[in-house]
Each structure stands twice: as structure tokens, then as C-alpha cells.
Amino acid sequence: MSFPWAKHYQPKQPLMRWLDEKLPLPRLVYNAVGAGYPVPRNLNYFWNFGVLAGAALGIQIITGIVLAMHYAANAGVAFGSIESIMRDVNAGWFLRYAHANGASMFLLVVYIHIGRGLYYGSYKAPREMVWLLGVVIFLLMMATAFMGYVLPWGQMSFWGAQVITGFFSAIPLVGDTIRVWLLGGFAPDNAALNRFFSLHYLLPFVIAGVIVLHIWALHIPGSNNPTGVEVKGEQDTVPFHPYYTAKDAVGLGVFMLVFALLLFFSPNLLGHPDNYIEANPLSTPAHIVPEWYFLPFYAILKSFTANFILDAKLWGVLAMFGSILLLFFLPWLDSSPVRSANFRPLYRKFLGVLLLDVLVLGYVGGAEPSPGVILLGQIASIYYFAHFLIILPIVARSERPRPLPNSITEAVLEKHAGLGPTKSAMAN
Amino acid sequence: MVRIIASLVGAAFVFVLGLALFGTVSEWVSNPPVESAEHEFHHHPLDAGLSSAGFFGKFDRRQVQRGFQVYQEVCSACHSLKYVSFRDLTQLGYNDAEVKAIAKGWKIEQPTINPDTGEASTRPNVPSDRFPSPFANDIAARAANNNALPPDLSLMAKARHDGANYIYSLVGHGYVAQPAELIRKFPASKTPTGLHYNQYFANLNIAMPPPLTQDGQVTYADGTRASVDQMAKDVSAFLTWTAEPRLEARHAAGFGAVVFLIIFCFLAWGAYQNVWRDLKH
Numbered sequence: 237m238s239f240p241w242a243k244h245y246q247p248k249q250p251l252m253r254w255l256d257e258k259l260p261l262p263r264l265v266y267n268a269v270g271a272g273y274p275v276p277r278n279l280n281y282f283w284n285f286g287v288l289a290g291a292a293l294g295i296q297i298i299t300g301i302v303l304a305m306h307y308a309a310n311a312g313v314a315f316g317s318i319e320s321i322m323r324d325v326n327a328g329w330f331l332r333y334a335h336a337n338g339a340s341m342f343l344l345v346v347y348i349h350i351g352r353g354l355y356y357g358s359y360k361a362p363r364e365m366v367w368l369l370g371v372v373i374f375l376l377m378m379a380t381a382f383m384g385y386v387l388p389w390g391q392m393s394f395w396g397a398q399v400i401t402g403f404f405s406a407i408p409l410v411g412d413t414i415r416v417w418l419l420g421g422f423a424p425d426n427a428a429l430n431r432f433f434s435l436h437y438l439l440p441f442v443i444a445g446v447i448v449l450h451i452w453a454l455h456i457p458g459s460n461n462p463t464g465v466e467v468k469g470e471q472d473t474v475p476f477h478p479y480y481t482a483k484d485a486v487g488l489g490v491f492m493l494v495f496a497l498l499l500f501f502s503p504n505l506l507g508h509p510d511n512y513i514e515a516n517p518l519s520t521p522a523h524i525v526p527e528w529y530f531l532p533f534y535a536i537l538k539s540f541t542a543n544f545i546l547d548a549k550l551w552g553v554l555a556m557f558g559s560i561l562l563l564f565f566l567p568w569l570d571s572s573p574v575r576s577a578n579f580r581p582l583y584r585k586f587l588g589v590l591l592l593d594v595l596v597l598g599y600v601g602g603a604e605p606s607p608g609v610i611l612l613g614q615i616a617s618i619y620y621f622a623h624f625l626i627i628l629p630i631v632a633r634s635e636r637p638r639p640l641p642n643s644i645t646e647a648v649l650e651k652h653a654g655l656g657p658t659k660s661a662m663a664n
Numbered sequence: 665m666v667r668i669i670a671s672l673v674g675a676a677f678v679f680v681l682g683l684a685l686f687g688t689v690s691e692w693v694s695n696p697p698v699e700s701a702e703h704e705f706h707h708h709p710l711d712a713g714l715s716s717a718g719f720f721g722k723f724d725r726r727q728v729q730r731g732f733q734v735y736q737e738v739c740s741a742c743h744s745l746k747y748v749s750f751r752d753l754t755q756l757g758y759n760d761a762e763v764k765a766i767a768k769g770w771k772i773e774q775p776t777i778n779p780d781t782g783e784a785s786t787r788p789n790v791p792s793d794r795f796p797s798p799f800a801n802d803i804a805a806r807a808a809n810n811n812a813l814p815p816d817l818s819l820m821a822k823a824r825h826d827g828a829n830y831i832y833s834l835v836g837h838g839y840v841a842q843p844a845e846l847i848r849k850f851p852a853s854k855t856p857t858g859l860h861y862n863q864y865f866a867n868l869n870i871a872m873p874p875p876l877t878q879d880g881q882v883t884y885a886d887g888t889r890a891s892v893d894q895m896a897k898d899v900s901a902f903l904t905w906t907a908e909p910r911l912e913a914r915h916a917a918g919f920g921a922v923v924f925l926i927i928f929c930f931l932a933w934g935a936y937q938n939v940w941r942d943l944k945h
Binding site: 489539562 | 670671675678686687688689697747815818907910914917921925932939
């Protein structure tokens with residue numbers, strides 16, 4: 237696959253030759269993430285985040301499997317079993333804090349990964365399928381993270397589950413029936429906790445499977461790059477290994493460092509204190525908030541406060557799911573043939589506003605409701621939908637992109653020439 | 665086609681949000697939000713200055729032992745500590761014999777079943793027991809406390825924002841006379857009988873009577889002067905330990921991990937520079 241100049245796997249060792257004849261697994265790895273995958277030579281550090289997301293999933297699966305050996309998915313004892321992990325299991329505090337903060341790190345790198353895709357137009361032809369599978373992974377991650385947060389059976393677990401499963405009751409006529417069926421009861425209880433645990437264990441492996449498809453689909457056109465210009469020839473690419481394995485190692489080191497600082501020195505920074513209170517169906521917390529990574533979507537949900545034909549709650553739920561589902565249509569909403577925002581001055585400005593907008597939505601999602609905050613959330617929600625569904629298609633048609641470089645290599649050489657004649661001459 | 669449908673969907677969402685926004689503004693104008701007593705008179709916690717705070721934080725074992733003494737003599741009359749075992753006290757510097765003696769001498773006995781008659785019974789605590797609850801169950805606890813349930817304290821330092829400082833402020837400096845200004849501005853917020861005004865409690869009125877009322881309420885074994893402030897600090901230190909007993913191991917492991925990762929980053933950076941040295945990118 238990919239480019240004709242891709243290196244071919246040539247095992248020298250007899251054992252590897254033998255293995256290659258019987259089961260060419262090393263060949264598969266070589267072609268997927270080894271020297272057999274040619275990658276544009278000009279990728280910046282934003283291209284580290286795919287590998288980082290993979291590493292984060294690996295950490296979650298490993299810590300999660302060990303935690304499951306000690307955790308008891310029963311509403312009567314779940315909270316206590318977490319406490320015994322924290323106190324009595326060998327390095328249990330490490331496993332649990334690594335898993336809880338690992339989820340935050342996973343979502344963080346995935347948000348940057350998605351942002352990278354938006355900025356450099358990685359969702360555009362010929363990589364639509366890569367993008368679509370990416371959105372599927374994101375949805376699966378959100379489901380997994382939500383169910384994982386329920387498992388400790390603290391106050392926020394319980395009331396978060398109550399609120400989120402309550403979305404289904406917004407469906408007209410059959411909503412309540414569906415909700416009761418999904419929960420296995422009228423409120424989150426043992427039945428719900430058990431099925432959430434089962435699905436929370438299953439979905440990461442589904443995610444891993446979709447990641448295989450995501451990478452497979454990526455390898456057909458090859459990686460995008462900061463110029464957005466397609467690879468023209470061999471001089472534009474370098475083999476993934478050792479060039480990008482070396483670069484990814486740097487990114488991985490920094491990622492682990494941030495992770496370690498969070499895990500060892502401020503492990504409860506991103507959690508909510510109420511989740512250290514055992515679930516109590518009779519006592520509603522003063523302020524129910526989801527984890528930080530859901531806050532922008534929660535803000536959109538809460539912004540719909542007016543009934544219009546449909547109930548306000550149903551509008552909110554539709555908009556919240558719609559805010560993610562619209563990403564599926566992005567490759568067709570943005571008809572501009574230019575990928576990289578570096579060459580799209582107008583789109584770039586709107587994308588900057590969108591980033592700010594999502595941060596504002598995140599603030600609103602976590603803030604105590606007051607008229608000012610609700611108003612801010614409504615304005616930010618309007619921009620969110622207008623950006624993707626109205627502004628983006630118009631910008632794609634009307635803007636005049638800056639001239640593109642002829643090739644990746646030309647762009648690279650120009651950049652170096654721009655650094656000053658002396659340095660460039662020395663490098664030559 | 666996709667773009668036409670998308671713009672219609674977008675217009676619908678924007679329109680409904682516009683309606684909602686209009687509603688918010690008109691509600692704000694016609695019915696401006698009123699200040700609440702909690703909003704105006706609630707105080708942020710004071711700094712307890714515990715040695716366990718910060719990157720290299722460690723427990724001050726003597727202080728945590730003093731805090732345990734406060735728990736034992738004051739708090740444990742109403743509050744359970746159900747996730748902590750007597751054996752855990754060895755981490756505070758008590759030896760096995762001392763822990764055994766503490767367990768055996770604990771006023772509340774461990775519920776059990778009489779092996780001869782099968783009837784409910786109690787026995788003295790042993791180090792492997794969790795701290796027994798002062799009440800048989802929640803109903804008994806409420807019945808004895810004016811229908812308020814004294815919460816378990818094992819995780820209290822993590823179950824509140826800024827927990828250690830919150831505990832210190834609440835029990836050490838929170839019980840003051842209700843400000844006259846509050847009653848003047850919010851006559852409806854006068855503390856009801858049976859509750860106690862506390863400026864660090866979320867809704868300002870707490871069911872718990874002041875637990876630390878006078879200096880010298882506890883006679884510290886190590887001779888430290890037991891002022892209310894000191895006792896509040898010490899019990900906050902103790903509850904920080906009960907909430908996060910592995911804090912020191914975590915900080916130590918974190919220090920090692922960070923040093924390792926910094927070295928790793930430098931090595932990876934060097935390898936990266938080496939691999940790419942001949943290539944412009």
C-alpha cells in the first residue's frame with residue numbers, strides 16, 4: 237500500500253524468514269508503523285498525538301484490567317471496593333489514580349488530535365474515511381468514559397448517570413420506557429452498575445478494533461502534513477521508522493511527564509470532591525457537573541431553555557448529540573480544496589474563534605448557573621452550530637486561499653531559506 | 665444537498681437558541697437575580713499550613729498522632745471512620761503493641777454474633793478491625809442527633825473542596841455569632857433553632873454543635889498546648905491522613921518518576937536530533 241517507493245520487508249535472519257513465510261505479522265508491523273510506511277518529512281509535533289492517544293488507550297487497558305481484578309461491580313460494595321484498592325491493594329492507589337487521570341490524558345490528547353485534523357484539513361478527501369472512523373472512536377470513548385465514571389458509585393457517579401440516562405426520557409412517547417429498559421430499573425442501581433461495568437470493559441477493545449481500521453484507512457492515502465499538499469515523490473517522504481518513531485518518543489516522554497505530574501502530585505485535581513461521598517439516591521448534590529471533557533457539550537444541553545414545537549429538553553438533547561454528529565458531515569460541509577488552514581486566512585480566523593468558543597462552553601458547563609452564565613452559554617452555542625453548519629460552507633466558497641507550495645520539499649527548503657542565507661548555505 | 669440540509673439544521677438550532685437567549689435576557693431584566701446569604705457571607709477556608717501539602721509534602725507524625733487523639737476523644741463520639749483499620753495506625757508511628765492496646769481499649773466494641781447463642785453481641789476490637797461506628801445504624805445516628813446524620817470522616821478531606829483547610833476552618837474558626845448585618849439583609853436566613861451558624865459551611869447553618877469549645881479540651885500526650893486552633897489543625901492533619909494514607913508513597917514515587925522521565929526526554933530528544941541530522945524538515 238501507499239507509495240511505490242516504500243521500503244520492502246526483507247528479513248535477513250532465517251527465523252524471521254521462516255516466520256514471514258508462515259505468518260507475515262512482522263511484515264504487517266513493518267508496513268504499518270515501521271520503515272515500510274513513507275511519511276511526509278515536514279510533520280510538526282501536532283502529528284505526535286495519534287501515537288499518544290494509542291499509548292493512552294494502552295495505559296487505560298492495562299491499568300483497567302488490573303483494577304477489574306479488585307473492583308466489585310455491586311451497588312452495595314462498589315464504593316468500598318474502590319477504597320480498599322486505594323488502601324489495601326499493593327500499589328492500588330497508583331493503579332486507580334493512573335486510570336482516572338489516564339482517562340483525562342486520553343481525552344486531552346484526542347481533543348488536540350481532533351483539533352489538528354480541523355486545522356490542517358485532515359478530514360478532507362482522500363481521508364474522509366479516516367475522519368469518519370475517528371469520530372466513531374471519539375463517540376465510543378465518550379460512552380466508555382461516562383460509564384467508567386459511574387463505577388466508583390460516588391455521588392457524582394450516581395447523579396451523572398441519572399442525568400445522562402435521563403436524556404433518553406426526552407424522546408417523545410417511548411422515552412421513559414427506553415430509559416427504564418436501558419437502566420434495568422427506574423433509577424440507576426445495581427442492574428445499571430453491572431451493565432455499565434460490562435460495557436466499560438468491552439468498549440475499549442471495540443475502540444482498539446476501530447483504531448486498526450482508522451490506521452488502515454490512513455495508510456491508503458498516507459498521512460496529511462502541515463502544508464496540506466499531497467506527496468509528489470520520494471523526496472517528500474521519510475520512512476516512519478526511525479524518523480517518526482524517534483520524534484514520537486520525544487512526544488511520548490513529554491506526555492508521560494505531564495501525566496506523572498498530574499498522577500503523583502495532584503491526582504484529584506480533575507475529579508469532583510462529591511465523588512468521594514458514596515452514592516445516595518435520597519440526597520441530590522447542590523451542583524451536578526460531568527467530568528471536564530464533557531463540559532462543552534453539557535453547556536450546549538443546558539443552553540436550550542425555550543420550548544418551540546419540541547420540548548426545550550428534547551432540543552437540548554438533540555443539539556448535544558448533534559454537536560458531535562455534525563462532525564460526520566464535515567468533509568462535505570467544507571468544500572474548499574485547500575486543506576491546511578495555513579493557506580486559508582479567513583477559515584483560520586473562524587477556527588480560532590471556534591477554539592475560544594469551545595473553551596467558553598467548557599467554562600459555562602462547569603460554572604454555577606446564573607443569568608449571565610446562561611446567556612454566555614447560549615451565545616457560545618449559537619456560534620458553535622453557526623460555525624459548522626452555516627459559516628464553514630460559505631467560507632469554503634468565498635475565501636481566496638493563499639498560493640500553495642508546489643511540493644512538500646519546496647515548502648521545506650523555502651522555510652530553511654527564510655531562516656537566513658548563512659544558515660541555509662551551511663546546511664547545503 | 666448536504667450543505668443545504670446542514671444550513672437548515674443550523675438555522676433551526678440557532679433560531680431556537682435565539683428564542684432561549686431572548687427568554688434569558690427578558691427574565692434577567694424583569695426578574696433580576698437576588699443575592700443570597702450563602703453567597704455573601706460564606707467564607708473561603710483559611711490555610712491550615714499542613715506539612716502534607718505541596719509537592720514534597722510529608723505527614724508530621726506527631727501532629728497526626730495528636731489529631732488522632734482529638735478524633736478519639738471528641739469526634740468519635742458521633743463520627744465513624746469506616747474505611748480505616750486500627751492496624752493502619754502503625755503508619756503513624758505506633759508500634760504493634762500500642763495499636764493492640766488502642767484497639768482493645770476503644771470505647772465502642774465491634775459488633776459480632778455470640779458463637780453460643782447466635783444473638784447479636786459485641787467484642788473488643790483487634791488491630792485488623794475497622795474503626796467501629798458509634799451508632800448501630802443511620803437511623804440510630806439520626807435519632808441521637810436531632811435527625812442529622814454525622815457523616816463518616818474517612819474521606820472527608822477529599823470529599824470537600826480544599827478539604828484539609830475546610831476541616832480546619834470549619835471546626836477551628838467557623839462557629840461565630842451570626843452577623844447582625846446578615847439578619848438585617850436576609851431576615852429569612854436567621855439560623856433556625858437546632859442548627860449552628862458556621863461561616864465556612866456551604867449553607868451557613870450546620871447541624872453539628874461546636875465540637876472544639878475551649879482550649880485544653882484535650883490533654884495532648886506530647887505536651888503541646890491544646891488551643892482550639894491547634895486541635896483543629898491537628899484533626900485536619902489526621903483526616904488528611906485517613907483520606908489519603910498513601911500520600912507519602914505517592915510523592916516519593918512521583919519524584920522518582922519525574923526524574924526518570926526528564927532524563928528520558930533528554931535522551932529521546934538527542935536520539936531525535938541524531939536521526940534527523942541530515943534531513944531538512
